[in-house]
Amino acid sequence: xxxxxxxxxxxxxxxxLILDHINLEIGHGEFVALIGQxxxxxTTLLKQLNGLLRPSSGSVTINGLDTATTRTSELARHIxxxxxxxxxxxxxxxxYDEIRFGLVNIKCQPELIDERIxxxxxxxxxxxxxxxxxxxxxxxERQRVALASVLALETDILVLDEPTTGQDYKECMEIMxxxxxxxxxxxxxxxxxxxxxxxxxYCKRTIILNNGRVLEDDETSIVLRKSQSLGMSGLEPPQxxxxxxxxxxxxxxxxxxxxxxxxxxxxxVSGGVRV
Amino acid sequence: MKQMLEYVHGNSIFHRLNxxxxxxxxxxxxxxxxxxxxxxxxxxxxxxxxxxxxxxxxLGRAMGxxxxxxxxxxxxxxxxxxxxxxxxxxxxxxPGVPVTDLGLSFSxxxxxxxxxxxxxxxxxLMLTPMNELLTAMTHNLRVxxxxxxxxxxxxxxxxxxxxxxxxxxxxxxxxxxxxxxRNPFKKVRVxxxxxxxxxxxxxxxxxxxxxxxxxxxxxxxxxxxxxxxGFTLFDLLAIIIVVAVLLLSIAIG
Numbered sequence: 001x002x003x004x005x006x007x008x009x010x011x012x013x014x015x016x017l018i019l020d021h022i023n024l025e026i027g028h029g030e031f032v033a034l035i036g037q038x039x040x041x042x043t044t045l046l047k048q049l050n051g052l053l054r055p056s057s058g059s060v061t062i063n064g065l066d067t068a069t070t071r072t073s074e075l076a077r078h079i080x081x082x083x084x085x086x087x088x089x090x091x092x093x094x095x096y097d098e099i100r101f102g103l104v105n106i107k108c109q110p111e112l113i114d115e116r117i118x119x120x121x122x123x124x125x126x127x128x129x130x131x132x133x134x135x136x137x138x139x140x141e142r143q144r145v146a147l148a149s150v151l152a153l154e155t156d157i158l159v160l161d162e163p164t165t166g167q168d169y170k171e172c173m174e175i176m177x178x179x180x181x182x183x184x185x186x187x188x189x190x191x192x193x194x195x196x197x198x199x200x201x202y203c204k205r206t207i208i209l210n211n212g213r214v215l216e217d218d219e220t221s222i223v224l225r226k227s228q229s230l231g232m233s234g235l236e237p238p239q240x241x242x243x244x245x246x247x248x249x250x251x252x253x254x255x256x257x258x259x260x261x262x263x264x265x266x267x268x269v270s271g272g273v274r275v
Numbered sequence: 276m277k278q279m280l281e282y283v284h285g286n287s288i289f290h291r292l293n294x295x296x297x298x299x300x301x302x303x304x305x306x307x308x309x310x311x312x313x314x315x316x317x318x319x320x321x322x323x324x325x326x327x328x329x330x331x332x333x334l335g336r337a338m339g340x341x342x343x344x345x346x347x348x349x350x351x352x353x354x355x356x357x358x359x360x361x362x363x364x365x366x367x368x369x370p371g372v373p374v375t376d377l378g379l380s381f382s383x384x385x386x387x388x389x390x391x392x393x394x395x396x397x398x399x400l401m402l403t404p405m406n407e408l409l410t411a412m413t414h415n416l417r418v419x420x421x422x423x424x425x426x427x428x429x430x431x432x433x434x435x436x437x438x439x440x441x442x443x444x445x446x447x448x449x450x451x452x453x454x455x456x457r458n459p460f461k462k463v464r465v466x467x468x469x470x471x472x473x474x475x476x477x478x479x480x481x482x483x484x485x486x487x488x489x490x491x492x493x494x495x496x497x498x499x500x501x502x503x504x505g506f507t508l509f510d511l512l513a514i515i516i517v518v519a520v521l522l523l524s525i526a527i528g
Contacts, residue, residue, distance in 0.1 A: 052445045076451035084327070088439070089446040091472040105451030136474050149450065 001188060002026040002157065003051065007058035009044060018044045020212040023103070028156075031183045032190045033203035033220065037234040041212040042156075042192045043084070046159050049190070050079045062157065077106050080155040084162050086139075086146035095121070095137075096130040099149045106153060120152045123178055136140070139166040147175065158182065160191040164198060176202050200224055200255060208233055221255045234263040280433050283401045287331040293510045294403045294411035300517045301399035307524035308392035314380075316527050317387035324394045333401050340397045348386035355370070355382035390394070405431055410500050421494055428484075436477060443472050 009019040018041050022072070026032055033047070034042050047053040048060050051067040060067040063078050083089050092098040099117045108116070121127045124144045129137065134145050143166050150158070164172040164180065172195075180202055183189050183257045193199050194228065199206060199220060206223040208216040208230070224237045236242065240260060244251040250267055254260050289297075308320055328337035355378070357368065362377030405427050410421035444454045447469060454469070456462050 021343065047445070052448065071453075072445075072448040073451050073453045073456075076449055081446075081449035083442070083446045083449075085442070087472060087476050088442045089450070089472075091443075091447075091468060091475075101452070102450035104466055105453075 001028045001063060002190075003061045004048070004057075005059045007045075007048065007055050007060060009041075009048065009053060009056045018212050019048070022212075022214055024187060024207070024214065024217070026190065028188060029183065030188050031180075031202065032188075033199040034190060034192045034209060035194070035199060035205045035206060035235060036209035036215075037197070040209040042209055043161055044212075045209065046081070046161055046190070046192060049157075049159055050075045050081050057200065061157065071249050073105070074154070074239050076102070076153065076157055079157040079159060080150040080153045081159045082147055082150045082161060082163055084165065086142040086166075089146045089149065090134045090142060093133055094131055095126055095134050095148075096146050098134050098145055099152050100155050114119075116152050116154070120148045124148045124151075125174070140168065140171055144171070144175070151178075155187075156173060157188045157190070160189065162192055162194070164193070164195065172198070194235075196224065196230075196235060196238045200241060204251045208235075221253075224255075225252075280397065280400045280430055282404050283331075283333045283336055285332050285402070287402075287404050288509060289327055289331040291507075291509075292402075292513060293504055293506055294407040295415045295504070296510045296517075297399045297403050297504075298411060298416075300513065301395045303397040303517050303521050305392045307521045308388050311388075311524040312384065313527045314384060314387060316524060317384070317391040320391040321387070321394065323520075324391070324398055328398055328401075331398075331402055333398070336401060336410065337394070337398060340394060344390045344393055348389050351389060352382040352386040355385050368490055400430065407502070407504065410502065410504055413498070414500060415504070420498055425426050432477075432480075436473065439476055440469065440473050441468050 004022055004024040007019055007022040008017055008053075010017050011166075022045065026172060034045065036042050044053060048055060048067065049062060051070060051072040054068050062070075062075060065078065067075065075124065090098055090176065092101055097118060099120060100113055103113045103116060117130075118127070121130055124147060126141075126144060128149055129141065134142055137145065143163070147160075147163060158179070160179065164175055167175060176198055179189055179191070191202075191203065203220045206216070206218070206220040207214060208223060208226075211235050215232065216223045216226055221241075226240050227245070230237060238244070238255060244254040244260065251260070251263055254263050304320060304324075308317060312315060325334070325337070325341075328334045356374060358372055359375060359378035359381055362375035364375050365379070367373050367410040409423055409427045412418040412426070413420050422428055444466070448454050452465060454462065454465050456465065
């Protein structure tokens with residue numbers, strides 16, 4: 001579905017390499033986290049996926065389309081992209097028009113447009129503010145409007161650059177649950193996040209980028225245990241994994257509080273203590 | 276846009292000129308170009324700007340600016356050509372729209388004026404650090420700090436806004452909006468609405484900046500400056516050349 005071969009990228013001929021010989025294959029229905037410190041090349045890599053940036057060498061293909069030769073507005077039918085800053089995306093007078101904008105661009109059938117807007121606004125809790133001017137909303141609400149306008153396109157692939165920025169814990173969980181359900185419906189999700197708790201809870205595969213290179217690429221539970229690689233990127237494992245690592249080898253499969261409780265109970269019982 | 280206004284670090288003789296002299300040079304040359312109606316004079320000013328850019332080691336960057344101004348100038352020339360029907364007719368572009376000798380001469384003059392007037396301004400910004408420009412305005416020209424700060428901040432933020440506009444266009448392209456169309460007329464039509472988010476984010480940024488300045492005691496007392504900007508013999512020579520250029524333009528014009 002997404003194939004990145006020997007991708008290198010620099011902003012101009014004299015500039016240093018931002019992406020250095022990256023090779024990745026991302027299949028249909030995967031939920032991938034892209035992590036790394038600021039300046040590691042995460043956003044640059046994401047922008048390669050929908051042709052906003054073109055490879056200096058190597059290739060990127062999305063559903064068989066080469067991003068070097070396909071226009072971004074055409075790739076938009078296959079790949080939805082949420083920007084870090086919602087204010088870069090929003091410009092219509094109402095939330096309704098903002099969500100409608102992308103649907104008109106991809107020439108969605110007129111009779112389906114209203115239905116899709118109602119569906120996505122309900123899902124993201126925006127149905128009561130559809131007539132409001134998006135610029136008067138709070139940062140968290142604007143972020144959800146931007147997300148809604150991308151989700152409305154119903155693309156196979158969703159690229160989310162820090163989708164939970166500016167959200168409180170409850171809103172963050174709501175958004176991630178929606179993203180999770182979309183993944184369960186078969187959509188491919190690629191997400192940049194600095195929140196290791198969110199990565200640990202939701203993403204199945206994690207890639208660490210460091211100085212433009214892929215440092216780690218494996219199952220999330222394995223990558224989040226590689227303290228050295230995480231440390232090189234200025235990151236720390238989620239608290240539950242930090243605790244599991246300290247408790248020893250019996251806890252090496254623990255990734256959630258539920259698993260932690262089960263393992264503690266089984267260790268206690270096997271140790272002869274009645275629970 | 277970013278390239279046109281950003282300071283390029285260097286130690287050439289023009290980098291070391293007093294910023295006030297560079298400011299006067301840019302302003303006077305601009306005025307002289309608008310006064311003059313001589314193609315030769317305007318070409319001379321352009322040539323002089325290129326020579327200064329070359330000596331200052333910013334020729335590559337300046338050529339980018341000249342190219343951008345040339346494209347703009349050619350558009351201006353084309354429109355002027357279409358609306359000047361007087362003089363000897365060479366040929367017709369469209370039925371009833373002639374290309375005349377006067378039209379050609381006047382449109383070329385307009386293009387040269389635009390290029391010759393704007394390129395020194397851009398070069399001045401490439402050769403002068405913003406803080407020195409601010410010092411020259413407040414200490415030499417006695418412009419109140421508050422107003423000088425506005426001018427310098429506006430210039431400083433243009434590259435930021437340019438970057439922001441780029442991000443906005445990328446965001447819309449990602450939603451299938453054809454800002455990447457090759458048709459220039461269609462491109463203008465699709466890009467215009469993009470100015471709204473830029474305007475909104477600019478206003479938000481200005482509000483935040485104003486609050487930030489207030490909280491740090493902006494303009495609460497008299498200001499001093501660490502670096503004193505003196506005048507050298509070369510500054511004197513430069514101002515004589517600038518005045519000579521102005522007088523020449525008046526004489527020719």
